[in-house]
Amino acid sequence: MLLITIMYYVITGYLAVLCLYNFLKEKSVQNGVMYAIIMLPLLLRLFRLK
Amino acid sequence: MSRHVLAKLTTAIVMLAVLIIGGQELYAHRHYEEPVVLGPGVTRVERLSDYFEPLRGTMNDSVVYVLEGEEEGGKAFIFGGSHPGEVAGTLAAIVLVENAVVRQGTLYIVPHMNRSGSTGTQPSGGYPLYYHIDTAFGSRKFRMGDRVTHPLDQWPDPDVYIHYPSGQSLSYVEIRNSNRCWPGRPNGTLTEQTNYAAMELIRKHDVNIAVDFHEAELMYPVTNCIVAPSKSASIATMAAINLSIDFDIHTEPSPPGYRGLSHREIGDHSDAYPFLIEVPEPFLDQPTGPKTESLLLEGKDEILMRAGDKGLLFVEFDESGKPIELRVGRHLSTTMSLLEEWNNFSPDLQISIEAPDYYDLMDNGVGAFLRDPDTADPSMVVFD
Numbered sequence: 001m002l003l004i005t006i007m008y009y010v011i012t013g014y015l016a017v018l019c020l021y022n023f024l025k026e027k028s029v030q031n032g033v034m035y036a037i038i039m040l041p042l043l044l045r046l047f048r049l050k
Numbered sequence: 051m052s053r054h055v056l057a058k059l060t061t062a063i064v065m066l067a068v069l070i071i072g073g074q075e076l077y078a079h080r081h082y083e084e085p086v087v088l089g090p091g092v093t094r095v096e097r098l099s100d101y102f103e104p105l106r107g108t109m110n111d112s113v114v115y116v117l118e119g120e121e122e123g124g125k126a127f128i129f130g131g132s133h134p135g136e137v138a139g140t141l142a143a144i145v146l147v148e149n150a151v152v153r154q155g156t157l158y159i160v161p162h163m164n165r166s167g168s169t170g171t172q173p174s175g176g177y178p179l180y181y182h183i184d185t186a187f188g189s190r191k192f193r194m195g196d197r198v199t200h201p202l203d204q205w206p207d208p209d210v211y212i213h214y215p216s217g218q219s220l221s222y223v224e225i226r227n228s229n230r231c232w233p234g235r236p237n238g239t240l241t242e243q244t245n246y247a248a249m250e251l252i253r254k255h256d257v258n259i260a261v262d263f264h265e266a267e268l269m270y271p272v273t274n275c276i277v278a279p280s281k282s283a284s285i286a287t288m289a290a291i292n293l294s295i296d297f298d299i300h301t302e303p304s305p306p307g308y309r310g311l312s313h314r315e316i317g318d319h320s321d322a323y324p325f326l327i328e329v330p331e332p333f334l335d336q337p338t339g340p341k342t343e344s345l346l347l348e349g350k351d352e353i354l355m356r357a358g359d360k361g362l363l364f365v366e367f368d369e370s371g372k373p374i375e376l377r378v379g380r381h382l383s384t385t386m387s388l389l390e391e392w393n394n395f396s397p398d399l400q401i402s403i404e405a406p407d408y409y410d411l412m413d414n415g416v417g418a419f420l421r422d423p424d425t426a427d428p429s430m431v432v433f434d
Contacts, residue, residue: 029057036065049073
């Protein structure tokens with residue numbers, strides 16, 4: 001795997017963690033759902049599913 | 051438990067369920083192994099990595115089926131699946147593998163030129179993951195694919211793709227488009243390396259003809275045609291004239307200024323005469339109904355019909371649609387017409403094959419020319 005690809009996976013992981021943090025901190029249900037939806041493609045990429 | 055904690059927990063459980071259930075389907079699709087039954091004409095099975103070792107073990111180490119005739123003659127490299135969503139290309143190649151008999155010359159057939167692209171579907175496209183061809187023994191299942199290499203195999207894309215060796219600037223995503231990465235290079239991306247392996251096959255075996263199977267939107271002008279560079283133009287023109295009594299077909303010139311395409315670069319970087327065949331695939335058009343397996347295989351769509359009524363299509367389109375047997379049949383007949391004209395052009399390098407043609411496919415369907423992998427001798431079944 002190329003170095004830049006590894007870096008992109010690291011960035012993706014960081015963004016997923018940020019989304020998870022905001023999801024847990026968020027009081028609004030609607031915004032919480034939004035963070036969960038945003039996390040989905042990031043997780044699909046991290047788990048090498050899509 | 052407070053209300054918002056309960057809502058978050060529910061959201062998390064739903065999203066996990068979506069991730070697990072959906073993820074399992076995506077994983078299964080990516081790792082589904084398509085069986086291909088070796089037909090009577092196959093004499094050898096190779097891999098692209100036999101021509102470029104670094105491809106070995108990668109997703110694009112595609113199978114190469116070799117069909118050698120009793121008599122020596124010319125050589126043809128026939129490939130589908132450069133754009134895996136253009137399924138008639140892959141199916142036509144598989145029909146050749148499972149049925150063609152070569153009397154003179156040699157065929158090298160690759161059904162999945164961009165195998166990686168066949169392991170995923172277009173993001174947000176709503177594509178079916180598989181399609182099924184009905185046969186006398188049940189249905190055979192095939193992977194549906196995307197247009198480009200899967201991002202799990204090649205990521206990230208640059209902002210601008212600079213084509214090697216021309217230096218032409220192309221859109222970022224074209225770096226994963228097999229038909230923009232010819233002739234490839236050994237130290238390039240996976241897509242470029244795959245095309246480089248194919249070029250090594252062409253050069254090593256002194257291939258005379260390269261035929262690239264594609265499909266195109268009905269709203270796109272380059273369809274129902276053979277695209278050929280100037281060196282191949284006379285062969286393409288005569289083939290199209292001969293075929294015109296069977297179906298609507300014309301020739302399109304390969305533009306010298308548009309780089310990376312097989313019909314340009316294969317001819318420029320080898321002695322082979324390249325041809326790219328386009329047949330119409332309604333599934334690819336943007337204004338259609340839902341992207342279903344039925345649309346993919348039957349090629350019928352009411353929205354496209356209305357577009358046709360308004361003169362927005364480049365091919366005739368009616369209630370009969372553009373079924374898969376028509377598209378696969380066109381590929382097969384066009385290929386055989388090209389080989390016939392090649393034989394007239396180069397009598398010392400004859401390529402003579404027996405294979406199903408357009409009328410065989412229209413009368414019997416694609417399934418009539420697919421073999422049963424479950425009852426075949428296991429040594430005659432290759433999993434791609």
